[in-house]
Amino acid sequence: MVGQDRGSARRVVVVGSGFGGYGAARALRRPALDVTLLSATDGMLYAPLLPDVAVGAVDPRSAVVPLTGTLGDVTVVRGRAHHVDLERRVVRFTGPDDADHELGYDRLLLAPGGVTRMLDIPGLADHAIGLKTVTEALWLRDHVLGRVELAAVLPAGPTRTAALTFVVVGAGYAGTELTAQMARLTRRLLAERPGLDPADARWLLVDVAEAVMPELGESLGADALALLRRRGVDVRLGVSIESVTDDAVTLTDGARLDCSTVVWCAGVTANPLIATLGLPTVKGRLVVDADLRVPGHPEVYAIGDAAAVPDLTKPVDDDGHRPLCPPTAQHATRQATAAARNIRADLAGDRVTPYTHHDLGLVVDLGGPDAAATPLGIRLKGRPAKVVTRGYHLLAMPTLRRRARVAADWLLTGSRPDDVSFGVVDREEALIARAEGE
Incomplete structure (x- = not known):
């Protein structure tokens, strides 16, 4: 033993x-x-930064706190x-x-x-990835960059459209943050490539719910929805996916979309x-x-x-x-x-006490200067919310060294992360069951 x-x-x-x-x-x-x-694993993942990792705003190592060396006398067993x-x-x-x-x-x-909470949807386990691990975030980044490069050599038409169609399921925090930031990234990438148009990227965010991030309240949720649509995101509420193949997605409303990218963010x-x-x-x-x-x-x-x-x-x-x-x-x-x-x-041998809390509010990073936050019940959006959101993440990060790394990443990337694909993660490793070790 x-x-x-x-x-x-x-x-x-x-x-x-x-x-x-x-x-x-x-x-x-x-x-x-x-x-x-x-x-x-050998580290503590600061999961709220995974969308930042996916768009290249934060180095993946910055989002993981090593266990050894940060826990004092605690024995770590893998x-x-x-x-x-x-x-x-x-x-x-x-x-x-x-x-x-x-x-x-x-x-x-x-x-x-x-x-990741999986449903019995044909093809979902075989073709979708989640966003709960660095492996998934890294693969998604490389994949999206690869789709843009592929589109640059394809003629205009259905094949190019399919390459630049991305479906995200789940309009909660993770799905909304990821979609907002990725849509912003792909629009910039396409604008910099001759022959491509920012509008060529087609991001779909679908959810069976009737609102985006309802926990934020009606007004901030509506603001987030408006922001997504300004970035060209096709938000479809009240629907989900019915089946997934390697080159298409069918929605529960009967719509069929040619694409090879499905990200499942529909809860845990x-x-x-x-x-x-x-x-x-x-x-x-x-x-x-x-x-x-x-x-x-x-x-x-x-x-x-x-x-x-x-x-x-x-x-x-x-x-x-x-x-x-x-x-x-x-x-x-x-x-x-x-x-x-x-x-x-x-x-x-002393008395134990019940767990009680005071809600500090919620923070959502929507990429660029945009965010939504409810610190102590105060509803904020735009740059004030961005300051609160990043400040909260820096305070919540467990070690001073990791706080400094994340702050440096944000400072150095600014509004323009490096668009470099490393290809270090195989697609099979990024599928939900494999990436999360089920």
């Missing part, structure tokens, strides 16, 4: 290195505890958790050697994050590990009490995308149920601090 010689220190295992897992491990790093972080023996208090995982290993614990914090679901626990869930997320502990297993905590955390700031509904905290990075980061505090209190 990995890490069993732990002396007298209490053993805490944290599963996952996203916002929740990484934040909790940092908050728990003290010699009095033996803390192990089990992670499938591996993917696939089972928890709740009776033996053991986490089983597959290590880099593809063999099974075990980690014992006195307290367990589950923060494995989420994976809990990590598959949660379904193996045999414990109550809500929409795939593990049921926890307000103190972030799993009912019936007070030694197990869960946070972030994996946990159905009751939102104590909201009233109960007519059925007596309290709304759940949305699975956002802001909540995961705060829950990490609360869980670490409760684990320490728990092990010391």
Whole structure:
């Protein structure tokens, strides 16, 4: 069993290195505890910057915080958790050697994050990519640049139109940010190539919802929709995709589009590990009490995308149920601090406290000088929102070195990122199941 010689220190295992897992491990790093972080990767990805990575505004390394060297006394173990023996208090995982290993614990914090929520749509798994990993963002950037280069040597007509048609499914934050920034990028690229017109690029953003980013409120959502359309984006609401092939997409309204690019940004679901626990869930997320502990297993905590955390700031509904905290990075980061505090209190025999929060608002980067933000309930757009958005991301980035790198990337790229394709990611590696390791 990995890490069993732990002396007298209490053993805490944290599963996952996203916002929740990484934040909790940092908050728990003290010699009095033996803390192990089990992670499938060697870094913490700052996922909100993936659209910036895709358009070349941020270097991919700047968006990833290394685990080693930033977590103090925490032991980092590479591996993917696939089972928890709740009776033996053991986490089983597959290590880099593809063999099974075990980690014992006195307290367990589950923060494995989420994976792209896939639907049973013909061809989706075989032809679409997501936007939850650097691999996907890098492949998408190279692919879009390659489509523009291909269009430059094709005659005007259906083949060129198909090469420059891109479909994004999901008008939430990730899909809207990506589409807005990519549409801006391709229009500039086409304007710089003789024989091509910025209007040749055809970006479609589709969603079954009736509004773009409804969480921003009606006015800011309408502003974002207007911005997308000014950039030439064809926004289709109330529809989704019915099937995908290697050269076409069919929508649920019957429309058929010749294209070879489909990006699936239609939400996330809990990590598959949660379904193996045999414990109550809500929409795939593990049921926890307000103190972030799993009912019936007070030694197990869960946070972030994996946990159905009751939102104590909201009233109960007519059925007596309290709304759940949305699975956002802001909540995961705060829950990490609360869980670490409760684990320490728990092990010391002190009282644990419920998780409560005050909403700081939302930020959405739409590329160039444009953004939307709701800091402390104040609705902002344009340059003021841009300042708030970038300021928030810099403050939320875990280490000073990464903050400096991201700030330098933004300063150096300005409104003109370098248009260089490296071709380092194979298409098969960028497909959702492969990129996210399902």
